[in-house]
Amino acid sequence: MSNTYLTYAAKRLSQALVVILLAYVFTFVVVSILPGDPITSVLRNPQNGFTEEEIAEIIAAQGLDKPVLVQLWNALSAFLTGDLGMSMRSNRPVSSLIAEVLPSTLILASAGLAVALVLAMAVAYGSRFIPRRYGQGLLRGFPSLFLSVPNFVIGLVLIHVFGFQLGLFRVINPDSFWATLFAAIALGIPVSAQIAEVLIANLDKEAEQEYATVASSRGIGQARLFAKHLLKPASLPVVTVIALTIGELLGGSLITETVFGRTGVGSLVQRSVSTQDLPVLQAVVSLGAVVFVLVNLIADLLYPLLDPRVKLLGRPKRRPTAADDPSLDTKAVTS
Amino acid sequence: MTERTTLLSLSRRRLLITTSAAAAAALLAPEGFTPARAADSPREGGDITFLIDSLGDTWIPNNSAISSFQGHIWGHVTDKLFYVDAEGKVSPWLAERWEQNDAATEFTLHIKSGVTFSDGSPLDAAAVVANLDIWYSGRKNEGINPIGLFPKTYDHAQAVNATTVRVFFKKPTLGFIPTLGYHGSILISPKSIAQPASEQADLSKTSGSGPYVVDSWKEGDFVKLVKRKDYNWGPAAVGHTGPAFLDSITYKLVSEPSLRVASVQSGQADVAYNASPQELKSLKEEGFTIATPRYLGFVNGWAINTKLAPFDDLKVRQALQAGINRQEIIDTVYTSDWQLAKSFIQSNVPGATDHSALLAYDPGKAEKLLDEAGWLKGADGIRAKDGKPLTIALHSNPYLATSKSIDELIAQQLGKIGWKVDIRAYDVVTFGEKVKYGGPAVPAYEVTRSFIDAGTVAGILTNANNGENWFALDDRDAKLNDLRDRIAGAASIDVRKPVLDELQEYVLEQGYFIPRTQIVQRIYVQSPSLKGEVYNGVAYASYYTAFVSD
Numbered sequence: 001m002s003n004t005y006l007t008y009a010a011k012r013l014s015q016a017l018v019v020i021l022l023a024y025v026f027t028f029v030v031v032s033i034l035p036g037d038p039i040t041s042v043l044r045n046p047q048n049g050f051t052e053e054e055i056a057e058i059i060a061a062q063g064l065d066k067p068v069l070v071q072l073w074n075a076l077s078a079f080l081t082g083d084l085g086m087s088m089r090s091n092r093p094v095s096s097l098i099a100e101v102l103p104s105t106l107i108l109a110s111a112g113l114a115v116a117l118v119l120a121m122a123v124a125y126g127s128r129f130i131p132r133r134y135g136q137g138l139l140r141g142f143p144s145l146f147l148s149v150p151n152f153v154i155g156l157v158l159i160h161v162f163g164f165q166l167g168l169f170r171v172i173n174p175d176s177f178w179a180t181l182f183a184a185i186a187l188g189i190p191v192s193a194q195i196a197e198v199l200i201a202n203l204d205k206e207a208e209q210e211y212a213t214v215a216s217s218r219g220i221g222q223a224r225l226f227a228k229h230l231l232k233p234a235s236l237p238v239v240t241v242i243a244l245t246i247g248e249l250l251g252g253s254l255i256t257e258t259v260f261g262r263t264g265v266g267s268l269v270q271r272s273v274s275t276q277d278l279p280v281l282q283a284v285v286s287l288g289a290v291v292f293v294l295v296n297l298i299a300d301l302l303y304p305l306l307d308p309r310v311k312l313l314g315r316p317k318r319r320p321t322a323a324d325d326p327s328l329d330t331k332a333v334t335s
Numbered sequence: 336m337t338e339r340t341t342l343l344s345l346s347r348r349r350l351l352i353t354t355s356a357a358a359a360a361a362l363l364a365p366e367g368f369t370p371a372r373a374a375d376s377p378r379e380g381g382d383i384t385f386l387i388d389s390l391g392d393t394w395i396p397n398n399s400a401i402s403s404f405q406g407h408i409w410g411h412v413t414d415k416l417f418y419v420d421a422e423g424k425v426s427p428w429l430a431e432r433w434e435q436n437d438a439a440t441e442f443t444l445h446i447k448s449g450v451t452f453s454d455g456s457p458l459d460a461a462a463v464v465a466n467l468d469i470w471y472s473g474r475k476n477e478g479i480n481p482i483g484l485f486p487k488t489y490d491h492a493q494a495v496n497a498t499t500v501r502v503f504f505k506k507p508t509l510g511f512i513p514t515l516g517y518h519g520s521i522l523i524s525p526k527s528i529a530q531p532a533s534e535q536a537d538l539s540k541t542s543g544s545g546p547y548v549v550d551s552w553k554e555g556d557f558v559k560l561v562k563r564k565d566y567n568w569g570p571a572a573v574g575h576t577g578p579a580f581l582d583s584i585t586y587k588l589v590s591e592p593s594l595r596v597a598s599v600q601s602g603q604a605d606v607a608y609n610a611s612p613q614e615l616k617s618l619k620e621e622g623f624t625i626a627t628p629r630y631l632g633f634v635n636g637w638a639i640n641t642k643l644a645p646f647d648d649l650k651v652r653q654a655l656q657a658g659i660n661r662q663e664i665i666d667t668v669y670t671s672d673w674q675l676a677k678s679f680i681q682s683n684v685p686g687a688t689d690h691s692a693l694l695a696y697d698p699g700k701a702e703k704l705l706d707e708a709g710w711l712k713g714a715d716g717i718r719a720k721d722g723k724p725l726t727i728a729l730h731s732n733p734y735l736a737t738s739k740s741i742d743e744l745i746a747q748q749l750g751k752i753g754w755k756v757d758i759r760a761y762d763v764v765t766f767g768e769k770v771k772y773g774g775p776a777v778p779a780y781e782v783t784r785s786f787i788d789a790g791t792v793a794g795i796l797t798n799a800n801n802g803e804n805w806f807a808l809d810d811r812d813a814k815l816n817d818l819r820d821r822i823a824g825a826a827s828i829d830v831r832k833p834v835l836d837e838l839q840e841y842v843l844e845q846g847y848f849i850p851r852t853q854i855v856q857r858i859y860v861q862s863p864s865l866k867g868e869v870y871n872g873v874a875y876a877s878y879y880t881a882f883v884s885d
Contacts (some may be wrong), residue, residue: 053801054481062402062477090554093535159594164601171598172384172587196600199607261589263556271555274763275392 005304012300016293024290025072025077027282032068062088075282085279089272094283097268104175105264108183108256109249115188116245120195126198128203128230129222140200146193151252156185157258174262183260187252190244198241202234243299246292339864354813366624377575377867381883382583383605386595390555390588394538394616396527397473398480400519403856407608408586409521409559410875416444416463418570419516419787421870423631423685428570429458429544430515434852444500448570452524454542458709465525467492467502478530483517484786486511498551507826509711517787526822541564545567545804546579557587573869573880580867599623599860604719606876607860612669612737615858624861627672628870631684633737634676636850638805640773640780645725650708652846655727658701658752661694664852668740676850678839680846686789686828688836692841694850701752711751720755726755730770732781733763741851773807783854785873788834794844808849816840820849855875 012134056139059065063074078085127139169178206212215229241260253265258307265284272280391404396413399405416430429450434443444671450458471482471489473481490503504511514520524542527535538552546569547560562579569576587604589595595607596614600621601603610618613627665673674682677689710718710725718725727749731739738759761769772780784807786792796806796819797812810816818838825831842848857874868881 033715058475058480062478086533091395091398091532092532092554097554145642156591157591158598164603167601169851170603171589171594172386172585203355258590259594260592261555261587263588263593267590316653 008304009301012297018296019293020286020289021284024076024282027285028072028075028181028278031276031278031281032072055196075279079282079286084283087272087277087280089275089277089280097280098265098283098287101264101268103255104262105257105266107180107261108187108253109186111180111184112187112191112249112252112256113245115184115243116192116195119192119285120199123192123196124199124203126225127200128207129226139277143193143196143200146189146196149154149189151186151255152259154189155183155256158182158186159260171261174260179260182254183216183262187249187256188231190252191248195238195241198237199234200236202221206230206234214274239299239302243295244294247288250288250291315318343529344495354474356668364436373800375498377580377880377882378884379580379882380798381581382416383581383865383878383881383883384584384585384587384603385606385608385878386589386598387586388588388590388592388595390586393536394465394541395479395518395532395535396521396523396541397469398478400521401483402485406540406873406875408516408549408560408875409518410545410871411547411584411879412541412545412549413523414450414458414545414568415520415522416446417516418572418779418880419513419631420572420612420638420871421628421872422571423513423515423593423872425516425789426570426572429518429568433512435512437826439511439836440504442502442504442511443495444502445498446498447568448498451565452526452542452544453524453548453563456524456542458522458524459497460500461497462522462525463492463494463500465528466520466522467500470520474532479532484517484791485515502548505823508691508827509825509831510790513788518871518875519541520525521868522589523681523862525840532665537665537703541779547584549585555588557585559583560587561582569879575806575880579879581728584811584878596860599862602862605862605865609736609753610858611843612858613670615672615860616672618860622863624859624863624865625672626859626861626868626870626876627855628857628859628876629674629681629683629702629855630785630830630857630874631787632681632854633782634674634679634681634850635738635741635781635783635852635854636679636848638772639849640778640807641847642773642807645708645710645720646778647706647798649845651702652849653844654704654708654752655749655754655849656694656702656843657697657704658749658754659849659851660696660748661850661852662836663695663748664741664744667744668737669852669855673855674853676853679848679850680789680792680839681853683787684786686832686835687880688839690733690840690843694841698748703752705752712753716750716753717755724755725753726757727778728757728776729760729779730766730777730781731760732759732783733766735781735783735856738781745851772803772805779849782848787872790822790825790841791832792835792838793819808847814846 053096056065063071075085084098087094087097123139123142129134130136132137135189148171158170159182163171169176171179173179212225212229215225220229221264250265253264254269256262257264257266258270265287268280269284271277272284287288345637367447381483385407387404387407389460391399393399394405396409400409408710411423414429416428416429418426420426429447430444431447432445435441439774444463446460446463448459453460456462460546469479469487470482473479475481482501483711486504488504488506488508490505492500492502495501502511507581522544524544529677530540537548538558542548546563546566548563550559552558553555561583562581564578566578567576571755592609592611595604595619596610597605600618600623601605601847615627619625639646639652639655640648641652661675665671665675675691678695682689705718705725710719711720712718729742729745731742739758742756742758746758770777770780772781794800796808796815797802797804798809799816799819800823808815818834821834822831822838825834843850855874859876861868864884865881869877869879871877
């Protein structure tokens with residue numbers, strides 16, 4: 001590995017750390033300027049019947065009467081030492097709350113991504129090789145269709161048909177294989193749309209390249225042409241798209257988890273937002289930032305290794321020509 | 336862990352011996368559409384799943400027991416000193432009897448002997464004192480709150496011997512005994528109480544003396560309870576004292592209401608909590624058991640801010656009282672399971688009296704009162720006085736799903752007599768921040784609150800003794816002050832009853848409180864094969880006495 005590459009990697013890594021810290025501070029500020037404060041909203045629930053004096057006493061005991069900056073400083077310094085604090089809502093350590101829900105979300109998100117990839121590949125393949133009269137054009141419309149149907153509608157339909165009518169899974173046992181599969185389908189369908197779009201566009205472009213024309217003129221089979229010649233060059237920008245869809249996977253999992261009754265990061269966020277549980281929200285947002293930054297970091301670090309034409313640190317190894325796909329290096333250049 | 340395995344294997348053996356394959360089929364097969372045949376005597380065994388829309392915020396007993404969600408679990412895991420049934424009748428439970436002095440400032444509780452917590456420690460006088468102390472004071476610096484409705488007049492308690500506790504109050508506290516049956520007053524093992532807040536927040540580390548123990552749980556996901564075999568101290572009032580019949584109860588969180596109901600319809604679960612009122616009729620026709628128990632407390636209605644014009648005018652308040660068609664609310668938004676308000680407290684509260692006449696719908700009377708008060712109808716149909724239109728801003732209660740629909744209906748009703756209604760809907764956090772009793776822009780604060788003892792009302796009417804001053808009257812109404820003091824100071828129920836009746840009439844007649852309907856806050860949709868559950872004074876379902884019929 002060259003020195004240039006290592007410098008590039010180190011620079012990208014430090015940028016990533018700054019992004020994570022900024023995300024933490026940003027969440028704190030946003031939640032702090034929202035009207036109302038979490039503790040009093042719970043205490044003021046008329047069912048509790050606390051007097052204002054009692055509420056004030058409880059708030060003081062939690063340190064919530066201190067200036068926002070002091071609270072931020074305390075939270076930030078704890079965060080830097082790896083202490084995620086205590087949940088205001090449940091009075092349990094934030095780290096154990098997250099540890100409880102993370103595996104379920106990771107499974108759902110990776111299954112969702114797998115579903116999205118398979119689906120995107122199938123749609124892309126079909127839209128290129130299925131004869132026009134068997135619905136090639138129709139397949140090309142699928143990505144827009146997938147994007148426009150809300151995730152929760154797909155989820156509810158799947159649950160009613162496969163869960164209640166066919167009895168393939170039980171809502172009360174959402175971590176079973178079938179329940180996870182259908183949740184992953186609900187999550188994967190919208191995500192597959194973007195991947196399919198990019199894949200279709202690049203397949204079209206690659207198919208016009210000389211090497212592809214030559215290959216097909218030699219009488220090579222369609223499936224072979226797709227798998228051996230077209231897929232790899234067409235997939236390169238897909239890496240970027242996948243990195244970008246991580247956000248969508250995380251966001252989509254929030255809705256999917258609610259609909260399917262799964263307990264994951266999404267449902268934790270939902271509960272924490274509704275009760276303004278600041279320490280949990282911060283930890284989760286920071287976690288989201290970590291995942292997002294990490295995935296993009298991996299994509300950025302992989303790119304120069306996959307494609308030597310990608311510029312490092314703004315110093316191109318080779319001046320890009322008009323033939324170069326601009327989408328190839330957008331990530332490396334802009335970040 | 337070993338203990339659990341034995342429990343499970345025992346129950347499995349017993350299931351095989353005592354129940355037929357048909358019973359197992361009833362549990363597994365997704366039927367439930369056929370009404371159960373006879374066989375209504377309790378049967379051992381069975382596992383049920385209860386679908387709930389939330390499991391609340393925390394499991395620290397003091398902080399959580401008050402919320403409507405955790406109360407379901409605490410009701411099975413813990414016991415109380417007294418039992419309060421759906422009619423508000425107080426009967427002995429772990430306290431077998433009590434004595435009180437004439438001034439209602441000293442109480443002596445006699446505790447049942449032989450009761451143990453699930454961690455093995457005895458439920459004796461010392462344990463009761465430890466509970467009373469933490470209910471009253473909490474440990475605020477650790478984030479353990481006092482129990483909101485525990486008498487603030489509490490002084491101290493002492494264990495006289497292993498089964499006798501004496502409790503002392505600074506002032507007469509008639510409500511003390513009923514409060515001990517309230518859903519907040521759950522008895523927790525002293526070992527659990529001694530734990531720091533973070534340990535108390537872990538449900539599996541908290542021990543009660545109830546008929547069920549926590550088998551496993553996951554935050555925001557589920558809580559599984561299994562029965563305690565040596566349980567033998569159930570409340571006599573429910574007609575059963577031994578171990579529960581059902582082997583396990585699983586509370587599973589499903590936040591989508593239609594999924595909860597559909598799961599019960601398809602036989603995947605046994606109880607769905609909080610269905611929408613509109614669905615109930617068809618579910619009933621399908622053969623499902625629908626329960627809409629009322630709880631003890633205030634009816635759903637408004638506390639009026641008498642400082643805010645034009646509600647400082649008696650005639651305007653009375654016009655509001657007469658201008659609302661309460662029957663139409665029940666017919667349109669609810670079903671016949673809901674009842675008309677007869678007072679500003681629910682009619683099952685001991686001491687509640689019927690004042691329906693004051694709550695009759697009379698738009699003619701309302702218009703006449705408004706005319707007299709100088710609010711005259713303009714060409715646009717809206718009344719005005721000195722160029723200002725007659726308006727009222729309603730803040731829909733975010734704790735009650737149907738609140739906004741009722742506000743919309745009332746807006747139409749009041750519109751007919753020339754009243755302009757603005758509806759403002761906030762989320763829970765914003766509501767808590769902006770909408771307060773007597774708030775500067777809040778003419779009508781929507782109330783939904785439960786209590787056990789009607790004496791509670793004395794503390795909320797005015798600002799005396801840290802009162803909540805619901806009507807922003809401060810101490811301006813001499814008659815109300817007098818009624819309040821006589822209720823608060825009453826040393827016996829007999830003395831208090833007529834005063835309470837007078838108070839209800841006065842508050843309604845003055846238009847201080849505008850009732851809407853009696854409140855049903857908990858709705859249960861249940862599989863017809865599950866029978867024998869009991870609802871207590873705060874409308875929680877207890878499955879301690881429940882069983883699955885063949």
